[in-house]
Amino acid sequence: MRDVTLSELERLGVEAPDVDATFQMDEEAFRLFYDRTARPVWAYLARMTGDPRLADDLLQEAYYRFLRARATHDDDAHRKNYLFRIATNLAHDARRRPRLDAAALVDAAGDAADPRGRDVAGDTARRVDLGRAMSRLKPRERDLLWLAYAQGSSHGEIAETLGLKTSSIKMLLFRARRRLAALLREHRR
Amino acid sequence: MIECPREADVFEAVAFGRWPAHAGAELQAHVAGCEVCRDVAAVAPALHDDRQALVRASHPPTAGVVWWRATIRARAEATRTAMQPITLWQGVAAASIVGVIAALSGGLWQWIRTTDRVGALVGLFVNRHDAAAFASVGLEQAVFVLLGVVACLVLAPVALYLTLSDD
Numbered sequence: 001m002r003d004v005t006l007s008e009l010e011r012l013g014v015e016a017p018d019v020d021a022t023f024q025m026d027e028e029a030f031r032l033f034y035d036r037t038a039r040p041v042w043a044y045l046a047r048m049t050g051d052p053r054l055a056d057d058l059l060q061e062a063y064y065r066f067l068r069a070r071a072t073h074d075d076d077a078h079r080k081n082y083l084f085r086i087a088t089n090l091a092h093d094a095r096r097r098p099r100l101d102a103a104a105l106v107d108a109a110g111d112a113a114d115p116r117g118r119d120v121a122g123d124t125a126r127r128v129d130l131g132r133a134m135s136r137l138k139p140r141e142r143d144l145l146w147l148a149y150a151q152g153s154s155h156g157e158i159a160e161t162l163g164l165k166t167s168s169i170k171m172l173l174f175r176a177r178r179r180l181a182a183l184l185r186e187h188r189r
Numbered sequence: 190m191i192e193c194p195r196e197a198d199v200f201e202a203v204a205f206g207r208w209p210a211h212a213g214a215e216l217q218a219h220v221a222g223c224e225v226c227r228d229v230a231a232v233a234p235a236l237h238d239d240r241q242a243l244v245r246a247s248h249p250p251t252a253g254v255v256w257w258r259a260t261i262r263a264r265a266e267a268t269r270t271a272m273q274p275i276t277l278w279q280g281v282a283a284a285s286i287v288g289v290i291a292a293l294s295g296g297l298w299q300w301i302r303t304t305d306r307v308g309a310l311v312g313l314f315v316n317r318h319d320a321a322a323f324a325s326v327g328l329e330q331a332v333f334v335l336l337g338v339v340a341c342l343v344l345a346p347v348a349l350y351l352t353l354s355d356d
Contacts, residue, residue, distance in 0.1 A: 146236060
């Protein structure tokens with residue numbers, strides 16, 4: 001569809017919609033929510049896609065979709081789960097274009113030295129191993145493991161985020177964990 | 190066995206940075222002998238540390254920038270939605286013009302056929318002996334056909350342009 005021109009807007013007398021009515025929260029509430037969630041969501045997107053620049057784009061898209069959604073949330077935890085659900089779907093769509101590159105992601109995090117002064121070379125090697133192992137897992141397994149062990153989400157929260165039954169999470173997580181543990185041991189040998 | 194009651198203890202030790210050095214000998218001994226907890230101890234620290242490193246490395250735009258971009262996009266989408274009926278009517282107008290041109294062309298064709306001008310032209314093509322008569326009568330008849338062609342080729346695009354132009 002062609003772009004809308006300014007003269008068309010004037011002719012139509014179209015006024016800018018009230019964003020508070022368009023979005024599900026006002027700017028102040030959004031700022032608070034964003035400051036709490038942006039970094040973890042970016043980390044999730046970066047690990048799931050393996051591409052930090054793509055994660056930047058998807059982050060903006062995730063928050064836009066979140067704001068435009070007509071969903072109602074009981075509390076902040078549900079709101080966060082919903083945001084992660086949007087991020088998961090975006091990462092799944094992006095994964096159709098193969099991009100997982102463990103080294104690129106480690107490079108992106110390379111300049112952020114651990115303040116506790118740990119073994120940087122060892123950490124980098126472990127993260128490269130993790131990236132390679134993760135790239136050999138199914139997308140759903142990656143999501144499950146990240147949410148459970150990086151985000152620390154409960155089974156109920158994981159089920160809500162991934163649109164699965166809570167009862168099935170235990171078994172799915174067991175299988176995914178078993179696979180990743182085996183891959184990590186394989187890489188370390 | 191797909192779960193262990195001590196799983197949460199291992200994860201907690203990882204999450205609070207106690208694993209493995211400060212996790213306690215009892216928990217370490219349990220992990221050494223428990224298949225489920227051994228997997229958790231292999232996977233959880235790697236993912237936890239990876240997340241920490243990525244969070245430290247992340248430079249997301251400020252909330253204000255994200256809000257501003259979202260606002261601009263929402264307005265553009267709202268405007269596009271408001272424009273949709275106009276676009277529809279422009280399409281209807283274009284289709285009407287095409288219909289009118291088709292009807293005029295059909296009428297012109299009928300007129301040519303009923304007045305047997307085509308027959309006269311064909312007769313002249315077949316019987317070329319009288320070149321002067323062909324030139325005079327043929328050109329005279331061709332004027333009507335040319336008018337129709339000009340209407341279709343020139344006026345129709347101009348009319349379409351005027352209808353669909355933005356301003």
